[in-house]
Amino acid sequence: xxxSELSRASGVPVATIKYxxxxxxxxxxxxxxxxxxxxxxxxxxxxRLIRALAEVGDVPLARIRGVLDAVDDEQIGPHLLxxxxxxxxxxxxxxxxxxxxxxxxxTAERLLSGLGWRTYSGSPARxxxxxxxxxxxxxxxxxxxxxxxxxxxxxxxxxxxxxxxxDAAAPREEIVERAIAITVLMEQTFTALHRMAQxxxxxxxxxxxxxxx
Amino acid sequence: xxxSELSRASGVPVATIKYxxxxxxxxxxxxxxxxxxxxxxxxxxxxRLIRALAEVGDVPLARIRGVLDAVDDEQIGPHLLxxxxxxxxxxxxxxxxxxxxxxxxxTAERLLSGLGWRTYSGSPARxxxxxxxxxxxxxxxxxxxxxxxxxxxxxxxxxxxxxxxxDAAAPREEIVERAIAITVLMEQTFTALHRMAQxxxxxxxxxxxxxxx
DNA sequence: CGTATTGGATAGTTATACTCTCTAATATTG
DNA sequence: CAATATTAGAGAGTATAACTATCCAATACG
Numbered sequence: 001x002x003x004s005e006l007s008r009a010s011g012v013p014v015a016t017i018k019y020x021x022x023x024x025x026x027x028x029x030x031x032x033x034x035x036x037x038x039x040x041x042x043x044x045x046x047x048r049l050i051r052a053l054a055e056v057g058d059v060p061l062a063r064i065r066g067v068l069d070a071v072d073d074e075q076i077g078p079h080l081l082x083x084x085x086x087x088x089x090x091x092x093x094x095x096x097x098x099x100x101x102x103x104x105x106x107t108a109e110r111l112l113s114g115l116g117w118r119t120y121s122g123s124p125a126r127x128x129x130x131x132x133x134x135x136x137x138x139x140x141x142x143x144x145x146x147x148x149x150x151x152x153x154x155x156x157x158x159x160x161x162x163x164x165x166x167d168a169a170a171p172r173e174e175i176v177e178r179a180i181a182i183t184v185l186m187e188q189t190f191t192a193l194h195r196m197a198q199x200x201x202x203x204x205x206x207x208x209x210x211x212x213x
Numbered sequence: 214x215x216x217s218e219l220s221r222a223s224g225v226p227v228a229t230i231k232y233x234x235x236x237x238x239x240x241x242x243x244x245x246x247x248x249x250x251x252x253x254x255x256x257x258x259x260x261r262l263i264r265a266l267a268e269v270g271d272v273p274l275a276r277i278r279g280v281l282d283a284v285d286d287e288q289i290g291p292h293l294l295x296x297x298x299x300x301x302x303x304x305x306x307x308x309x310x311x312x313x314x315x316x317x318x319x320t321a322e323r324l325l326s327g328l329g330w331r332t333y334s335g336s337p338a339r340x341x342x343x344x345x346x347x348x349x350x351x352x353x354x355x356x357x358x359x360x361x362x363x364x365x366x367x368x369x370x371x372x373x374x375x376x377x378x379x380d381a382a383a384p385r386e387e388i389v390e391r392a393i394a395i396t397v398l399m400e401q402t403f404t405a406l407h408r409m410a411q412x413x414x415x416x417x418x419x420x421x422x423x424x425x426x
Numbered sequence: 427c428g429t430a431t432t433g434g435a436t437a438g439t440t441a442t443a444c445t446c447t448c449t450a451a452t453a454t455t456g
Numbered sequence: 457c458a459a460t461a462t463t464a465g466a467g468a469g470t471a472t473a474a475c476t477a478t479c480c481a482a483t484a485c486g
Binding site: 013016033035 | 473477482483484
């Protein structure tokens with residue numbers, strides 16, 4: 001496949017593909033001469049994944065590169081691969097340090113040790129949880145522990161169903177690529193359903209009618 | 214409260230507050246002279262909400278303005294307010310039109326009519342759902358209907374618990390502000406828990422160990 | 427053989443979210 | 457009351473992300 005065919009097959013402009021190549025998001029094709037390179041179906045898959053994460057998942061390209069670098073790192077064993085790749089999805093912006101942050105950290109600590117999940121304490125996802133809880137606290141909203149642990153149960157069940165969608169027999173790289181896509185896109189799915197559920201409940205409480213603009 | 218005090222109380226630089234004022238995200242303070250304006254605690258609350266949505270929820274300022282404009286629109290009755298405000302959270306980017314999109318639209322249609330939720334068919338959240346499902350389909354991943362409807366149940370239960378946190382006796386504007394904050398921040402909470410749950414399940418399948426970088 | 431395409435690099439563009447500077451008027455403080 | 461600091465409001469400047477366009481020499485293809 002030449003670059004123009006890759007472009008046509010994916011719907012991504014040639015200029016953008018070249019940009020992704022430059023940025024190391026997409027591996028170079030195999031150059032057959034000074035003006036030709038051949039791209040494989042793996043390139044097409046990779047390109048579609050990049051677009052899915054960027055356009056639908058709102059993941060910045062820099063983090064997508066982190067994810068893909070992890071996937072391409074042959075050194076990482078299969079058991080760490082998914083975790084390492086997932087870790088790249090979250091920003092590493094440090095949380096603001098104040099009372100709310102301290103309390104949120106404690107709440108998260110208690111929740112996770114109560115659940116007994118096997119997660120690394122330095123996981124960026126934990127940082128995200130702490131930041132969300134601290135921010136809620138600063139807005140004067142305290143989430144009761146039982147609501148939080150119910151949320152955790154729901155999230156765990158969702159994750160179980162997600163990972164069941166994976167074909168364990170597929171090649172390692174493909175499994176991880178699919179796992180990443182599933183994680184990000186099912187989060188979008190949840191968010192969409194969550195907002196529609198809010199709308200339904202709000203309709204039940206306050207009456208119906210289509211919100212306009 | 215003068216602007217410098219508002220800045221100190223919120224941790225947001227004066228220049229940024231002025232920018233928000235210019236952009237219509239924050240209402241002007243009451244001007245008492247040519248060089249003085251007074252800001253109330255409502256301004257502080259509003260400012261904190263803006264930062265929470267922007268920094269933690271990754272909501273672009275343009276959409277935050279849409280949300281706040283809805284909240285400030287006295288015309289809108291309480292029953293439509295939350296929905297209208299929530300609608301502004303989602304982008305209105307039109308979905309790509311192809312077979313995957315058609316199928317995703319049908320799947321969403323079936324799911325929602327089966328659930329019987331009172332949601333407007335033009336809801337942007339439905340667009341988000343369709344885009345996520347279509348993108349999954351393009352990546353060769355088909356979500357079984359029973360997984361989808363289970364996700365919907367989980368999302369609905371989460372939404373119920375969210376809205377129980379609201380104090381129905383509070384003033385109308387505050388209720389909506391809090392509802393928005395809860396929606397966005399609990400989505401972040403779910404995402405964080407979902408990723409940690411994935412890590413837990415992955416550890417169970419592939420063995421443990423802390424993913425490094 | 428000549429026109430079109432390609433790889434690779436460099437420069438330019440658009441959008442977002444600030445951040446800085448300026449001015450005249452006013453507030454505060456010694 | 458004079459010197460210093462602060463403010464509202466507007467405009468311009470900056471940083472970053474994510475493209476998009478242009479160029480050139482070297483092929484590819486009809």
